Amino acid sequence: MRDKKTNPLIPSRRDFIRIGAGAAGSAALPGFIGSAWAEDKPPIGTWPAGTQGDSVFIGISVPRTGTYALQGEDELKGYQLAIEHINAGHPLIKAISPKTTKGVLGKQLKHGVADSAAKPNDAVQAQQRFITENKAIMITGGTSSAVAVALNKLAQREKVIFVCGISGSNDTTGKDCVRYGVRQNFYGETAANAIGPALLKAYGKNRKAAFMTPDYTYGHTVTKSVNEFLTKNGGWTMVTNQVSPLGAPDYSSYLTNIANSGAEILVNVNWGHDAVLSTQQAKQFGLLPKMKLVIPYQIPFLAREVGPEITEGVYAATDFWWTMEDKYPLAKMFVEEFEKKFGYKPEWGAENAYMEFALWAEAVEHAGSFYPPDVIKSYESPRKLQSFVGEVSWRPEDHQLVRPVVIVKGKAKSAMRNKEDYWEVVEVVPGAGLMQKPDAFGCNLGSYT
Amino acid sequence: MITWTNFLSQLFNGLALGALLALISSGLTIIYGTLGVLNLAHGAMFMLGGYAGYAAWSATGSFLAALAAGTLAVGLLGLIMERVVIRYFYGRPDEDQLLVTFGLSICFVEAIRLIFSSQSLSVQPPAALLGITSLGVMMYPTYRLAVVGICALALFALWFVLFRTRLGMIVRAGIDDAVMVDSLGINVYRVFMVVFAIGAMAAGFAGIVNAPVVSLTPEVGEAILVQTFVVVVIGGVGSFPGAILGGLIAGEIISITSMVNPGYAYVMLFAAMTLVLLVRPRGLLGAQGRA
Numbered sequence: 180m181r182d183k184k185t186n187p188l189i190p191s192r193r194d195f196i197r198i199g200a201g202a203a204g205s206a207a208l209p210g211f212i213g214s215a216w217a218e219d220k221p222p223i224g225t226w227p228a229g230t231q232g233d234s235v236f237i238g239i240s241v242p243r244t245g246t247y248a249l250q251g252e253d254e255l256k257g258y259q260l261a262i263e264h265i266n267a268g269h270p271l272i273k274a275i276s277p278k279t280t281k282g283v284l285g286k287q288l289k290h291g292v293a294d295s296a297a298k299p300n301d302a303v304q305a306q307q308r309f310i311t312e313n314k315a316i317m318i319t320g321g322t323s324s325a326v327a328v329a330l331n332k333l334a335q336r337e338k339v340i341f342v343c344g345i346s347g348s349n350d351t352t353g354k355d356c357v358r359y360g361v362r363q364n365f366y367g368e369t370a371a372n373a374i375g376p377a378l379l380k381a382y383g384k385n386r387k388a389a390f391m392t393p394d395y396t397y398g399h400t401v402t403k404s405v406n407e408f409l410t411k412n413g414g415w416t417m418v419t420n421q422v423s424p425l426g427a428p429d430y431s432s433y434l435t436n437i438a439n440s441g442a443e444i445l446v447n448v449n450w451g452h453d454a455v456l457s458t459q460q461a462k463q464f465g466l467l468p469k470m471k472l473v474i475p476y477q478i479p480f481l482a483r484e485v486g487p488e489i490t491e492g493v494y495a496a497t498d499f500w501w502t503m504e505d506k507y508p509l510a511k512m513f514v515e516e517f518e519k520k521f522g523y524k525p526e527w528g529a530e531n532a533y534m535e536f537a538l539w540a541e542a543v544e545h546a547g548s549f550y551p552p553d554v555i556k557s558y559e560s561p562r563k564l565q566s567f568v569g570e571v572s573w574r575p576e577d578h579q580l581v582r583p584v585v586i587v588k589g590k591a592k593s594a595m596r597n598k599e600d601y602w603e604v605v606e607v608v609p610g611a612g613l614m615q616k617p618d619a620f621g622c623n624l625g626s627y628t
Numbered sequence: 629m630i631t632w633t634n635f636l637s638q639l640f641n642g643l644a645l646g647a648l649l650a651l652i653s654s655g656l657t658i659i660y661g662t663l664g665v666l667n668l669a670h671g672a673m674f675m676l677g678g679y680a681g682y683a684a685w686s687a688t689g690s691f692l693a694a695l696a697a698g699t700l701a702v703g704l705l706g707l708i709m710e711r712v713v714i715r716y717f718y719g720r721p722d723e724d725q726l727l728v729t730f731g732l733s734i735c736f737v738e739a740i741r742l743i744f745s746s747q748s749l750s751v752q753p754p755a756a757l758l759g760i761t762s763l764g765v766m767m768y769p770t771y772r773l774a775v776v777g778i779c780a781l782a783l784f785a786l787w788f789v790l791f792r793t794r795l796g797m798i799v800r801a802g803i804d805d806a807v808m809v810d811s812l813g814i815n816v817y818r819v820f821m822v823v824f825a826i827g828a829m830a831a832g833f834a835g836i837v838n839a840p841v842v843s844l845t846p847e848v849g850e851a852i853l854v855q856t857f858v859v860v861v862i863g864g865v866g867s868f869p870g871a872i873l874g875g876l877i878a879g880e881i882i883s884i885t886s887m888v889n890p891g892y893a894y895v896m897l898f899a900a901m902t903l904v905l906l907v908r909p910r911g912l913l914g915a916q917g918r919a
Contacts, residue, residue, distance in 0.1 A: 244746075248847075249746040252745075421890050428848070428852050431644065432641050432645070435637045435641050435883070439637060439766075455843050459843055464760070485843075
């Protein structure tokens with residue numbers, strides 16, 4: 180060919196066209212992909228940046244100091260076990276998320292842990308860091324509804340999915356609900372609807388109740404829900420409501436007021452160490468066992484810390500108690516796995532943490548993508564899901580899991596089969612009948628993008 | 629609910645709370661008064677007293693052993709802390725002192741969390757002080773009644789040391805003018821060491837006395853530290869009688885306010901502190917010039 184004889188240093192016209200076309204093509208390629216995203220899925224939040232490696236990052240903030248430290252530490256163990264199981268494709272995860280192989284969409288989970296001290300500001304700062312620096316694809320935290328509500332807002336602003344940790348307030352998936360947040364454990368209202376009938380059955384109508392309420396969103400909403408149920412359905416009267424700050428060092432003045440109130444029932448809404456301290460001091464002041472103690476929203480470790488002498492006969496509403504393993508095969512697997520790794524029976528904080536991550540893995544696998552709006556739509560598409568307490572399902576209107584509430588009653592020390600057998604499961608109340616209307620607390624989820 | 633019964637009950641309650649606050653605050657105030665070091669680790673030392681006492685109590689079952697262990701262990705720690713850390717900070721700016729004691733308090737709290745976890749622990753009072761005593765208008769936990777007496781005794785002992793011994797005379801002179809005491813040929817730094825240890829012992833003792841009233845957690849000292857500062861500010865910084873008066877006032881404010889509206893108990897406490905600072909910046913019994 181003629182071209183071969185020309186100086187190789189001088190590009191021929193054909194070469195020029197070929198190279199030129201290649202260069203133009205490769206220059207056009209990213210633009211082409213870019214325009215495809217622009218039409219269909221523009222980058223949002225930490226997507227796709229956070230999903231481009233062979234792993235994705237989860238930001239965890241739990242209280243490791245402060246009033247809720249013990250519960251936060253337990254919650255963290257639940258998260259860690261779930262991550263381990265998801266990464267290994269453990270049979271327990273596969274029972275909840277059937278499409279899971281190893282990891283989520285084949286990507287291993289990595290995580291960072293920050294201490295929130297149950298303070299909204301600390302939690303938000305930590306998660307902002309995880310989002311900016313680690314490109315967290317999902318964040319979690321709670322063990323204080325004040326934190327949960329704050330992270331809800333962060334998630335919606337940053338467009339990163341927030342899988343809510345322990346949070347009992349009606350606001351979390353009510354007034355302050357967001358499109359980017361989901362909650363596994365139930366509303367305070369749901370707890371009230373579940374434990375109310377048990378209380379009326381056990382203690383009868385027209386009783387006088389004293390409430391102890393921690394001064395933030397969880398305390399106020401749970402007290403309101405429980406009081407309204409008992410007043411409306413049983414003619415009970417709230418004779419006093421003792422509101423105390425989170426982490427109060429002493430409850431004597433509140434208890435003195437209660438001692439002088441003529442109450443027959445003491446409804447303690449306090450949580451974490453506040454619940455332990457207020458309950459122990461109630462016994463010191465002779466309020467217990469004279470008054471009947473009620474725990475509307477169970478506190479993990481309460482019975483271990485105050486002892487069965489105080490919790491005997493006490494009714495509580497909870498997410499989970501380990502003796503449910505007798506009836507629920509998945510619960511049995513979970514309790515065994517957890518105990519093997521950590522050396523004690525899991526409380527509901529750990530169960531809640533594990534289930535949140537398992538259900539998130541399920542939602543992402545079901546969506547087939549980490550693209551946040553797709554994951555949200557996956558949460559919102561109605562389907563039956565497996566859990567440690569039987570079948571559950573997400574409610575699309577407020578991103579709340581519809582799940583049973585477990586009513587437990589404290590065992591006498593003599594009736595305990597082993598040293599962790601504090602509670603007897605009285606009833607597992609199906610969730611559907613307990614739920615108020617999705618908009619009852621003014622939920623407005625907001626936008627997908 | 630405001631009734632005479634409740635009012636009397638709360639008045640008494642305030643006394644019990646105040647006695648304890650007075651004891652904790654007295655340690656803080658004599659350390660600050662003498663050494664000029666605001667010890668932010670005071671709350672942590674209060675906590676350590678509780679845990680040292682708990683360890684002794686669970687080993688021996690004796691509350692007296694717990695009292696001794698809590699007091700001596702924290703006293704010893706105070707001594708070591710002064711020798712190893714604090715004495716290098718006497719001449720340094722206030723913020724350095726705040727930071728180093730704050731840092732130490734974090735170390736103490738986390739060390740205890742490492743050993744004992746965050747789970748609440750309980751110490752049982754002696755059998756004779758268990759149960760409830762009737763005071764006519766109200767039932768009151770027997771041990772809390774005893775706490776009022778124990779705190780009064782401990783405060784009396786502190787008063788005796790400060791106002792009736794040679795050491796106390798030097799300490800009080802040191803509070804007024806450390807430079808003068810030094811130039812009189814008294815080794816003021818040795819006095820500082822002893823004062824720091826005494827202040828620490830007061831915190832440790834209060835910690836173990838308080839342990840059966842509350843359940844112990846690594847953070848038991850943090851909430852109390854804030855109240856202790858309020859007490860010291862109200863009573864007068866560096867004033868031992870001021871700490872007692874401030875403690876009782878703070879106890880009563882918390883109790884009486886919570887009778888009307890518990891939500892405002894702490895608001896009123898801080899409002900009272902603000903009022904004192906406005907009207908009498910050196911505190912109710914604070915000496916002129918030290919405020």
